[in-house]
Amino acid sequence: xxxxxxxxxxxxxxxxxxxxxxxxxxxxxxxxxxxxxxxxxxxxxxxxxxxxxxxxxxxxxxxxxxxxxxxxxxxxxxxxxxxxxxxxxxxxxxxxxxxxxxxxxxxxxxxxxxxxxxxxxxxxxxxxxxxxxxxxxxxxxxxxxxxxxxxxxxxxxxxxxxxxxxxxxxxxxxxxxxxxxxxxxxxxxxxxxxxxxxxxxxxxxxxxxxxxxxxxxxxxxxxxxxxxxxxxxxxxxxxxxxxxxxxxxxxxxxxxxxxxxxxxxxxxxxxxxxxxxxxxxxxxxxxxxxxxxxxxxxxxxxxxxxxxxxxxxxxxxxxxxxxxxxxxxxxxxxxxxxxxxxxxxxxxxxxxxxxxxxxxxxxxxxxxxxxxxxxxxxxxxxxxxxxxxxxxxxxxxxxxxx
Numbered sequence: 218x219x220x221x222x223x224x225x226x227x228x229x230x231x232x233x234x235x236x237x238x239x240x241x242x243x244x245x246x247x248x249x250x251x252x253x254x255x256x257x258x259x260x261x262x263x264x265x266x267x268x269x270x271x272x273x274x275x276x277x278x279x280x281x282x283x284x285x286x287x288x289x290x291x292x293x294x295x296x297x298x299x300x301x302x303x304x305x306x307x308x309x310x311x312x313x314x315x316x317x318x319x320x321x322x323x324x325x326x327x328x329x330x331x332x333x334x335x336x337x338x339x340x341x342x343x344x345x346x347x348x349x350x351x352x353x354x355x356x357x358x359x360x361x362x363x364x365x366x367x368x369x370x371x372x373x374x375x376x377x378x379x380x381x382x383x384x385x386x387x388x389x390x391x392x393x394x395x396x397x398x399x400x401x402x403x404x405x406x407x408x409x410x411x412x413x414x415x416x417x418x419x420x421x422x423x424x425x426x427x428x429x430x431x432x433x434x435x436x437x438x439x440x441x442x443x444x445x446x447x448x449x450x451x452x453x454x455x456x457x458x459x460x461x462x463x464x465x466x467x468x469x470x471x472x473x474x475x476x477x478x479x480x481x482x483x484x485x486x487x488x489x490x491x492x493x494x495x496x497x498x499x500x501x502x503x504x505x506x507x508x509x510x511x512x513x514x515x516x517x518x519x520x521x522x523x524x525x526x527x528x529x530x531x532x533x534x535x536x537x538x539x540x541x542x543x544x545x546x547x548x549x550x551x552x553x554x555x556x557x558x559x560x561x562x563x564x565x566x567x568x569x570x571x572x573x574x575x576x577x578x579x580x581x582x583x584x585x586x587x588x589x590x591x592x593x594x595x596x597x598x599x600x601x602x603x604x605x606x607x608x609x610x611x612x613x614x615x616x617x618x619x
Contacts, residue, residue: 250607251555251571254600255578262582269585272459279456282577283465284309284528288548289555289569290469290476291520296552297480298513299493299561300356302345305548307367308338308518309525310540314374316389316526317381317535327388331526338522339515341367346511356514364545372537380536383529393530396464400457407449410474415442417482465527472520476566489513493561543594550601551576558608575600 262269288305295302312334319330341363348354375381383390398406418438425432433441456462480486488509491499500506529535555572557564579600580593 248556248567248571251575255571255574258575258578258582262578262585265582266585269582272455274581274585275452276456276459276461276463278577278581279466280463280531281581282573283463283469284524284531285544285547285551285577286469286569286573287472287520287524287527288544289551289573290472290566291517291524292548292552293555293557293564293566293568294476294489294513294520295356295517296549296557296559297489297493297561297564298510299496300349300510300513301360301549302342302363302514302517302521303357303360303545304341304345304363304367305517305521305524306540306542306545307364307371308341308521308540309528309544310535310537311367311371311374312338312522312525313529313535313539314371314381316529317383318374320383320387320389321381331389334526335519335522338525339519342515342518343511345518346514349514350507350510364542367540371540375535375537380534382534385533387530387533389526389530390533392464393527394533397460398462398464398467400461403453403457403462404450407446407453410449411442411446414445415439418442465531468523468527470570472523473566473570480566485509485512490562493558493563495562547576547597550597553608554600554604556604559605560608 259270268274288309291305292302315334315337316330319325319333320327323330325333345356345359345363348359349356385391415438418433418441419435422432422435422438453462480489488499488504488506491502491504492506492509496506525540528539532539551572552564552568553559553572554575555565555568555570557568557572576597579596583590583593583596
């Protein structure tokens with residue numbers, strides 16, 4: 218019997234490339250092409266239309282990207298355990314319908330409607346996880362069924378009308394459309410993030426040195442803190458010259474931060490990476506494989522429900538067209554473009570941020586230059602093909618190198 222080799226941190230060797238990724242090597246390198254592509258897109262579209270990089274357009278872009286980003290974050294979690302969820306768009310549409318019907322027709326308090334919508338999504342995700350872990354049904358099939366069931370339930374909930382408007386005085390609508398962080402508060406958050414990341418880096422450096430693992434130098438940690446301060450501070454300052462950071466954007470980034478901490482700082486996160494890298498090695502090393510699969514599917518569907526709720530607030534309506542198949546495909550594409558591997562084991566919560574930034578940068582730019590709407594799908598598809606090709610070649614080179 219083959220005995221899995223485990224390192225000092227308790228992680229199977231099959232997942233050990235993640236240590237290099239976390240220490241700044243592979244992680245940073247995989248982010249570079251995405252960041253370069255964003256710069257190129259910005260320069261090209263700014264040359265074609267001078268309003269592209271205006272603060273007003275960037276604020277609108279961040280608001281549009283926030284709900285897609287929350288969907289993408291859920292997809293990232295499922296992809297990292299080597300599975301897929303094709304129903305995130307349908308789940309978001311169903312949750313939007315539950316909120317609208319609960320508030321407008323049933324007269325529920327908004328808090329009750331929100332909880333019901335998110336719990337409905339989480340229940341669907343838990344059902345996927347149970348069928349996958351207990352019955353062995355492939356996730357592709359389960360979530361495809363969930364997509365069809367979700368669309369049908371959405372139509373049933375909204376019946377007899379195809380759409381339902383939320384009152385503009387609703388707290389959900391006001392939050393989604395009119396809520397923005399105060400400029401001082403947004404810059405204070407940036408400062409807190411920089412300090413927190415620096416402290417966490419120093420603590421991680423101490424632990425890694427104690428475990429005799431490669432650790433970044435103090436100069437590297439300081440340089441990263443400086444880059445982070447500039448990279449976050451300048452965009453926030455520029456957006457504050459317009460309306461600033463929207464409440465929905467803050468929710469999205471807060472969820473990304475929570476997911477990032479969970480993936481990098483908890484046993485659950487190590488389990489996710491280990492299972493995605495090699496499920497058999499992870500099982501033999503003692504990781505709770507079934508529970509991790511169940512939690513990943515549940516978290517993905519719950520995040521889709523949150524995205525649907527915020528989308529209903531931004532549109533002040535829920536309709537049968539919400540959460541279409543193209544939304545699911547966009548979320549999956551954004552996750553992969555942002556650096557999450559389709560083969561599992563590699564990725565980051567911040568992949569959701571990078572991926573939706575690229576997708577919405579393309580969409581906004583093409584809209585400003587009055588390009589045909591079909592070009593957005595074509596260009597995004599080509600970028601996705603490039604990202605998948607790079608991921609496949611990277612995976613093959615690592616396998617050959619072992």
